[in-house]
Amino acid sequence: MAHLLGGESLSISFGTRTVLDGVTVGLDEGDRIGIVGRNGDGKSTLMRLLAQRITPDSGRVTKRRDVTVGYLDQSDVLDGDLTVGVAIVGERADYEWASNPAIREIMGGLVEDVDWHAQVRSLSGGQKRRVALAKLLIEPHDVIMLDEPTNHLDVEGVAWLARHLKTRWRANEGAFLVVTHDRWFLDEVCTDTWEVHDGIVDPFEGGYAAYVLARAERDRMAAVVEGKRQNLMKKELAWLRRGAPARTSKPKFRIDAANDLIADVPEPRDTVALSRMASARLGKDVIDLEDVTLAYDGDASSGAPPLFDHVTLRLAPGERVGIVGVNGAGKSTLLRLLAGEIAPTAGRAKRGKTVVPAVLSQEVRELDEVADLRVVEVIQREKQTVVVGGKELSAGQLVEQLGFTNEKQWTRVSELSGGERRRLQLLRLLVGEPNVLMLDEPTNDLDTDTLAAVEDVLDGWPGTLVVVSHDRYLLERVTDHQLALLGDGRIRDLPGGVDQYLQLREEALAVAESAAGSTAAAGGTAGGSGAASGRGSAATPATAGGGPTIAGGSAPASRFTEAQKREARKELARIERQLGKLAAQEERLHADMAASADDYGRIGELNTQLQDVLAQKDELELAWLEASEVLE
Template identity: 35%
Template structure:
């Protein structure tokens, strides 16, 4: 969008202007600037006596992709809910442009559990959505639709021009592994519900909303790594303005270009990636520390003067008294930087740790292990990866004796003390205060040098300050409960840690502390996690669950595994593209592989439509390129055309890949 400002006014407001292409006409300059989406001014919110944030302000422009970072329980989710109108501030204003639609992915989605997946995804009434819903119901897996009814549904799709959006719906549902759309929501697991919620949000923003602010609260929870990588790519291709909370630092770096942090009720803005944020935050904390020390020195001097009880008879004396209280407030700031380091004194691990011999495990037709053998060594750090549903959590349960193998042996050494962090979370018999809960485990944590750390000190290390320690556990946020659960596992001082998705719902400051703790940890560690950054930092090698009972032992971290996997995929593609040296061999290979499956009617129709759409997009791209190359466009037409050519190229890439997939199947 173009706005016109006087030259003097704009120098201060928009220093990033592009002067080389902007003519000066009668002392007026035309500036290309994105549409202004949101203004937040002086926002304050408390719960009871607990302030979450105070007098915070920020702006969101079209195209911004912002990550919101803060400790659990300090107001991240509350701020997101205020922005989408589901909560109200105590003070301050939120202005949202009238053309902007706000769509939010919450951690707990509100679904009608008695209705199907399809009915929940297409929950509101619109002719295009109704046509797609009808067509998808008819062509869902395992159905044999009536030919006449199907023909009528296809005719309606043609009439409404709904095929392009239907293709996008198919892509979203397929990539998130959502099938059997007639299944009732009440029968789904927590992870499946989260994926359906994500699909609904992505479908909503792709439908008729030209200007959308997408708000996402932990979008990568319950997604496997291939889904996370696809979501990264999807959000980068789509023309969407984004505000998200995430603990996945690779996802954050891939998607976001700005970080805003809530810290001690204030808001700080950092442009750039996560590493830049850490550097700038460290510099800010050093500056804050110096300012507080300076204020404390000044406070001591002013306090002596105040104790002499000056009488405020002069303006100068009264002014100094007022200034004293300002200095006192600055000097009273608590720097919450916890310097405690733990050199853990663990129970000694003996020579025999954990041994699996010829272990088999299946659930019906689902094979988890087929003759798995492994002997664990001291200090091993193993990451477990694989798509959802291949048995990673079941494998952990067998190590811990919760599940028994169908055959084979799992031998655990006498000196092994397991610490198991499960996805189930914290379970209490009755509500109690945080400090009581930890002291019920132990009063002190032993260190290697013979000293001990109290329960209160250990709580402080994991970001529970003294005033928070007497809060009831039931009053904690979901993320704070996860942090307390993790702390309670570590405080038991195990020598073999089994961590099942430990990063879900944890904030970034807690993750940083956990990583520091685990890097110094001398025992064995097994981690199941979709957090690639976390895995890369901590594990030595991987157990890759490839499905059908196959487990690959890969020597390296997760990034190295993905690079190896992509290289293997490229090699396989090149090999399959080579001409066969012998016709008989080629025939034998084809016979061995079985007959290639035929395209379904639905896929044939999709292939035809893809060819038509790609032809139209190529023509549109050429038309836009010609207009841009002419150099005679007025400014008000340049910005939308530039944006559209990017969208067209992304659509061509997306449709071209799908066309190739279907063409290969067709043979």
């Protein structure tokens, strides 16, 4: 694979803090790399250096002469005075870009519902993000760098972007780097992971789940004493293996190693115990919405349907529910209804007498009133101790559990970053001991380590939990079932989870497009009022990457003969025998390396042998996957 760009011995400091120290990395054709690390450890800095947007204190960045790089900033950098159309395509005439099917697919996937003639400054945060993405993606860049691309996107937008990146280039063409806290997205699109920490960059093969496993193994082998951090990684592994389907690129061959690591880790939640505790705190009645309708002033006169139309929703003690939906469907409004902040137009909102709700809003404005206090003082002001997961923790211990070091605990609230403010507000809510907790997009601005810590705290929280989020990983991790708001005034249960939601959206959009197809064919012109095609058009998510399916759908006929299947079974058996032998060799090599810890020469020899074994395993695993496709 041809080299595209790289950084050699990169170092950079801000003030007295060294962010990157002698880092050397490279990007080749076909690389699909996710960058992870704690807030402030240098993820965005590394990417900006490689994009040559900032200059290192020492070291250099080089790239092939003909390589073009596209960069998506984390912050909004669009000119607010431009119209949407000009911001995306400049002064190019419609026919210059609308004749390109790849550009039409991008327009339909991202900005079909955005007013083509509106000024950028008038758009919502999610719309601005999609406009910026469209502007970047319509250009034929060799390398794309994305800094938090999923911020402000809904579940559907995140799924579309993942499909686009997976199908944008052939396997050994192009490359991208992405910094994101969205762990589902990392697993879906990345084949390698870079962890930025302590001024260095550690590479790992695979997406987020494979990175979690490899990092836990690395820490174990190096005997690193990071008890709390490693316990969180192990608990994350327990979730990956016992909860949703495994997400590693080669789960069938890594599962034994994972099982060894999590053998002594309990289930993420003791559901029975939590349910019993929740019932004791809440009684039988929590919150019921009975035949509720909510309409805003002007809805009737304009002919617009009400936001909620005769919906009924009952929350049980200890229930954990996730909410997904299209922008504007009323997700945040539903939380306000449940919390009693607004009243329905018709119907009844009934709350149990012992209900103590708490809402984590998207803006976290609640901290403005304590901006002059220090972090630990904010928590101590609420309560000196709190019980989490059956353990009594002091304010300082709870603050530390969510990533505030001893030094950070004495930082003023006004000096905290966005992610730190979000963590603090969640802590503040928890120590108030609510029994109904509602979280509105809680993952915004949080790094993956902090998200794991937040999930760990929520695992032991005995109450009713309602989460609005576009983060599929979080929803699967901390909630037991999901509901969907599709913008038609109804609330739908999702037995199939987020995949079922995306399928419902694709079906609804396909029906709408089919109904509008004759009109568009008769005289519609691309670019007139928005984009060339709809988000669910034939050129967009419905076919772009093989969208999600729901269990029970009809299966396509196999294209392989019975003879081919018999040969595939024999091949699988042969490969599995060889993999067993290699696994035994790998285990012996690990043991020999542990026994030779002080002999660096011997360690080098053993590591060379180990890398050879791992390379053979990779080849066999690939062959296994190819053979297994015949039997699917």
